[in-house]
Amino acid sequence: xxxxxxxxxxxxxxxxxxxxxxxxxxxxxxxxxxxxxxxxxxxxxxxxxxxxxxxxxxxxxxxxxxxxxxxxxxxxxxxxxxxxxxxxxxxxxxxxxxxxxxxxxxxxxxxxxxxxxxxxxxxxxxxxxxxxxxxxxxxxxxxxxxxxxxxxxxxxxxxxxxxxxxxxxxxxxxxxxxxxxxxxxxxxxxxxxxxxxxxxxxxxxxxxxxxxxxxxxxxxxxxxxxxxxxxx
Amino acid sequence: xxxxxxxxxxxxxxxxxxxxxxxxxxxxxxxxxxxxxxxxxxxxxxxxxxxxxxxxxxxxxxxxxxxxxxxxxxxxxxxxxxxxxxxxxxxxxxxxxxxxxxxxxxxxxxxxxxxxxxxxxxxxxxxxxxxxxxxxxxxxxxxxxxxxxxxxxxxxxxxxxxxxxxxxxxxxxxxxxxxxxxxxxxxxxxxxxxxxxxxxxxxxxxxxxxxxxxxxxxxxxxxxxxxxxxxx
DNA sequence: TCCTTGAATATGTAGCTACATAAAGCTAAT
DNA sequence: ATTAGCTTTATGTAGCTACATATTCAAGGA
Numbered sequence: 212x213x214x215x216x217x218x219x220x221x222x223x224x225x226x227x228x229x230x231x232x233x234x235x236x237x238x239x240x241x242x243x244x245x246x247x248x249x250x251x252x253x254x255x256x257x258x259x260x261x262x263x264x265x266x267x268x269x270x271x272x273x274x275x276x277x278x279x280x281x282x283x284x285x286x287x288x289x290x291x292x293x294x295x296x297x298x299x300x301x302x303x304x305x306x307x308x309x310x311x312x313x314x315x316x317x318x319x320x321x322x323x324x325x326x327x328x329x330x331x332x333x334x335x336x337x338x339x340x341x342x343x344x345x346x347x348x349x350x351x352x353x354x355x356x357x358x359x360x361x362x363x364x365x366x367x368x369x370x371x372x373x374x375x376x377x378x379x380x381x382x383x384x385x386x387x388x389x390x391x392x393x394x395x396x397x398x399x400x401x402x403x404x405x406x407x408x409x410x411x412x413x414x415x416x417x418x419x420x421x422x423x424x425x426x427x428x429x430x431x432x433x434x435x436x437x438x439x440x441x442x443x
Numbered sequence: 444x445x446x447x448x449x450x451x452x453x454x455x456x457x458x459x460x461x462x463x464x465x466x467x468x469x470x471x472x473x474x475x476x477x478x479x480x481x482x483x484x485x486x487x488x489x490x491x492x493x494x495x496x497x498x499x500x501x502x503x504x505x506x507x508x509x510x511x512x513x514x515x516x517x518x519x520x521x522x523x524x525x526x527x528x529x530x531x532x533x534x535x536x537x538x539x540x541x542x543x544x545x546x547x548x549x550x551x552x553x554x555x556x557x558x559x560x561x562x563x564x565x566x567x568x569x570x571x572x573x574x575x576x577x578x579x580x581x582x583x584x585x586x587x588x589x590x591x592x593x594x595x596x597x598x599x600x601x602x603x604x605x606x607x608x609x610x611x612x613x614x615x616x617x618x619x620x621x622x623x624x625x626x627x628x629x630x631x632x633x634x635x636x637x638x639x640x641x642x643x644x645x646x647x648x649x650x651x652x653x654x655x656x657x658x659x660x661x662x663x664x665x666x667x668x669x670x671x672x673x674x675x
Numbered sequence: 676t677c678c679t680t681g682a683a684t685a686t687g688t689a690g691c692t693a694c695a696t697a698a699a700g701c702t703a704a705t
Numbered sequence: 706a707t708t709a710g711c712t713t714t715a716t717g718t719a720g721c722t723a724c725a726t727a728t729t730c731a732a733g734g735a
Contacts, residue, residue: 216695216719231615231653243685254720259687269524270615275686276728285611287525287649289621291673292501294518379517383463383502389521391671393625393643411625411643417519421463439623441523448689475715486690491717507697507716 217253223261225251230270230281241271241279289441291389293415295376296352296431300344308343311370312403316358323355326388326418327425336364338374341403348404350437354429361426375429382426384419391415391439400432410435449485455493457483462502462513473503473511521673523621525647527608528584528663532576540575543602544635548590555587558620558650559657568596570606573635580636582669586661593658607661614658616651623647623671632664642667 226247235241242250244258251258262279265271269288273279300307317337324332335355342350354374356364361382364374394414401408412435418428458479467473474482476490483490494511497503501520505511532539549569556564567587574582586606588596593614596606626646633640644667650660 218718227617231617237612245685255686256721257719260718262686273686274728275726276684276730278685284527284530285615286527287619287621289523289525289619291521291523292518293521295516298516380469383517385459385463387519387521387675389519389673389675391623391645391673392669393645393667395627395641395643409627409641411627413623413625413645435625437624441621441623443619443621450688477715487716488691489689492688494716505716506699508699508714509697510715 217251217257219257219260219264222247222251222253222257223264226261227265227270235281237281237285238283239281241281243278289443291439291441293389293417295379296342296350296373297376300342300349303344305344306346308346309373310341310343312339312341314338314369316365319355323428326416326428327355327357328420328423329425333359338369340369340373340375342373342375348406348434350434351400351403351432352429353432354427356427357425360421360424374427378419378427382419382421384426385421387417387419389415389417394432396435404432404434406435413437413439415439449483449489451489451492451496454479454483454485454489455496458493459497459502467513469513469517470515471513473513475510521675523671523673525621525649527611528574528582528605529608532574532581535576537576538578540578541605542573542575544571544573546570546601548597551587555660558648558660559587559589560652560655561657565591570601572601572605572607574605574607580638580666582666583632583635583664584661585664586659588659589657592653592656606659610651610659614651614653616658617653619649619651621647621649626664628667636664636666638667645669645671647671 226241229235241247244255244262248255248258262271262273266273269286270282271279272282297307297309315337316334319332319335321332324330335357338354338356340352340354341348342352352375356374356378358365361378363381364377367377392414393411396404396406396408396410396412398408400406400412401410404412406412413433415431415433416429417431419426458473461467473479476487476494480487480490494503494505498505501518502514503511504514529539529541547569548566551564551567553564556562568590570586570588572584573580574584584607588606588610590597593610595613596609599606599609624646625643628636628638628640628642628644630640632638632644633642636644638644645665647663647665648661649663651658
């Protein structure tokens with residue numbers, strides 16, 4: 212980037228600095244984009260891009276005609292990336308392993324249908340599997356897959372390829388729901404994860420849809436000590 | 444928006460649909476922006492904005508000269524908003540309450556200094572407090588605040604205003620670290636949260652800096668059953 | 676006083692041009 | 706062969722203009 216022109220990131224950083232240094236306090240109104248552009252000697256479109264970025268990151272709020280204000284109640288906004296489990300394991304330098312525990316077509320319990328936002332509960336494919344890191348348990352997944360939306364899953368050899376990987380590669384979704392919580396390990400879960408019953412385990416529930424059609428819902432139970440990290 | 448022109452969101456949606464419908468499979472190369480623009484009858488800048496958005500959301504990857512490819516290993520990318528605890532409680536329609544448990548200037552334990560990426564461990568302000576929802580415990584926070592970076596905190600009446608709220612309003616940060624994990628409640632924590640010892644609790648650790656200077660690190664322990672939700 | 680209506684205004688978006696930059700690929704010299 | 710540079714090319718960015726859209730604000734009428 213040439214030094215004689217301001218990039219929108221430069222503009223963003225300068226505005227952010229002004230806010231951090233309290234030139235503008237929470238709730239304060241910032242000048243119009245056009246005025247800032249003139250002050251900085253750049254085009255309004257450059258200021259616009261900078262402002263959009265600050266708005267996306269939660270620092271300011273913009274409204275047509277209302278102008279731009281520093282958010283009174285800033286939020287901490289982070290990005291959470293959940294990759295394919297195999298990649299997550301391999302990125303730490305560990306050897307990835309995978310083990311199918313069970314695979315059955317079963318009638319769908321009510322709470323699973325509710326998660327999928329389905330009224331009528333048909334049969335779905337239930338897959339339980341274990342992801343391993345360095346030959347030790349890492350994540351236990353309990354999954355239901357819609358055989359209406361993803362009938363091809365029935366032909367996949369799930370003892371070789373994980374449903375996680377197959378779905379992510381073959382059934383892109385348009386919408387998803389993520390929730391994260393903690394549970395205490397019951398006897399069976401503890402056994403499968405090589406943990407102690409009563410251990411606190413982080414759980415990640417994920418449900419995906421294409422349009423209004425449900426694809427899958429998974430409950431991923433992690434081993435004791437597992438941490439979710441975010442990118443800022 | 445006028446119907447006779449394509450907005451960049453229209454373009455984005457059409458490209459996304461093409462990818463979802465497997466016109467382009469994972470790993471495939473998409474046409475150049477200019478060609479897509481011509482095909483759609485819009486400007487390259489419009490395609491550029493659409494592509495940027497798809498790139499941000501993790502569906503495609505772009506490289507100068509290399510072109511645009513559908514990501515071979517899609518990630519689930521979610522946005523996590525962590526508001527001020529008071530607002531989080533009030534948004535559910537509950538009555539917010541706050542209770543200071545302890546406030547002391549103490550030498551910093553090694554593991555806290557490490558979290559803050561500090562070598563020399565000076566004294567910091569330690570604040571323990573309880574956030575209440577409808578007069579019942581909601582989140583227990585255990586916080587260390589740097590009195591070098593935020594000396595004003597010593598003059599704040601933390602029995603009235605939570606350190607959470609004061610800091611977020613008065614000490615904006617430039618960088619933060621978030622980690623989420625599960626712990627089993629020990630006797631003391633259980634008592635303060637009105638939980639049972641051994642209950643699995645979701646914990647959110649957050650550390651913030653301005654530049655290289657640490658501001659604060661908090662461990663927020665939630666009540667049993669607490670769920671973190673994300674926006675897609 | 677209240678409500679409707681219309682004007683004013685700040686941000687949002689689309690299109691165009693020109694140039695910057697990174698990376699891939701080619702060429703030529705060693 | 707191997708490498709050092711040069712060229713090509715697709716994306717990235719800045720500037721400009723024109724217009725769209727959402728709100729606010731003020732004026733006017735019941």
